Amino acid sequence: MLDSIKEVLITQEALQERVAELGKQISADYKGEEVVLVCVLKGAVMFFADLARSIEGDVTLDFISCSSYGNSTQSSGVVRIMKDLDKPVEGKHVIVVEDIVDTGNTLHYLLENLKSRNAKSVRLVALLNKPDRRTVEVHVDYQGFVVPDYFVVGYGLDYAEQYRNLPYIGILKEEVYQSK
Numbered sequence: 121m122l123d124s125i126k127e128v129l130i131t132q133e134a135l136q137e138r139v140a141e142l143g144k145q146i147s148a149d150y151k152g153e154e155v156v157l158v159c160v161l162k163g164a165v166m167f168f169a170d171l172a173r174s175i176e177g178d179v180t181l182d183f184i185s186c187s188s189y190g191n192s193t194q195s196s197g198v199v200r201i202m203k204d205l206d207k208p209v210e211g212k213h214v215i216v217v218e219d220i221v222d223t224g225n226t227l228h229y230l231l232e233n234l235k236s237r238n239a240k241s242v243r244l245v246a247l248l249n250k251p252d253r254r255t256v257e258v259h260v261d262y263q264g265f266v267v268p269d270y271f272v273v274g275y276g277l278d279y280a281e282q283y284r285n286l287p288y289i290g291i292l293k294e295e296v297y298q299s300k
């Protein structure tokens with residue numbers, strides 16, 4: 121295990137198992153429908169790639185990127201779209217794939233934004249849900265795991281762009297970000 125990781129919260133095996141379950145559930149719920157899977161860059165990228173491969177059916181992929189965090193561990197509360205979807209989602213079933221719902225700011229903004237484009241439906245799948253820190257209500261349609269109020273990294277989630285490549289979800293040692 122890496123020196124800067126205090127504890128492994130979710131192992132690689134547990135991630136794989138849960139992602140496969142979510143894929144099955146989504147495949148069943150959208151049977152016979154076309155779905156646009158939207159990856160919220162960059163945090164969701166590992167989850168997105170695994171989830172997409174576990175969904176059976178008619179799926180297209182698109183990518184969006186918003187800013188809210190910068191390099192710190194605190195949300196700025198202001199959300200901006202840095203890279204928009206390539207294709208319009210009007211009349212489509214959209215599933216937004218996100219790494220973690222924390223304060224809810226990003227998803228609240230993003231879901232409203234996508235709904236305003238007249239999608240047929242918009243749902244959210246979040247790998248992690250950290251309900252303790254919620255300031256804006258967000259309906260999570262599918263969730264991987266509920267996590268306690270720790271700053272977690274790995275499997276796509278970063279601290280200052282690092283640790284995204286860890287194959288597990290780990291709790292970052294406080295001294296790593298307190299010393300900065």
Ligand code: 5GP
Nearest residue numbers: 163195221222223224225226271272277278
């Ligand atoms: P929210 O807008 O819900 O506060 O969170 C927005 C984004 O902040 C998440 O999509 C994620 O990229 C980042 N974030 C929130 N909590 C954590 C965390 O515990 N670890 C990491 N690495 N990122 C987080």
Ligand code: MG
Nearest residue numbers: 160163219220
């Ligand atoms: Mg994110």
Ligand code: MG
Nearest residue numbers: 163189278279
């Ligand atoms: Mg980040």
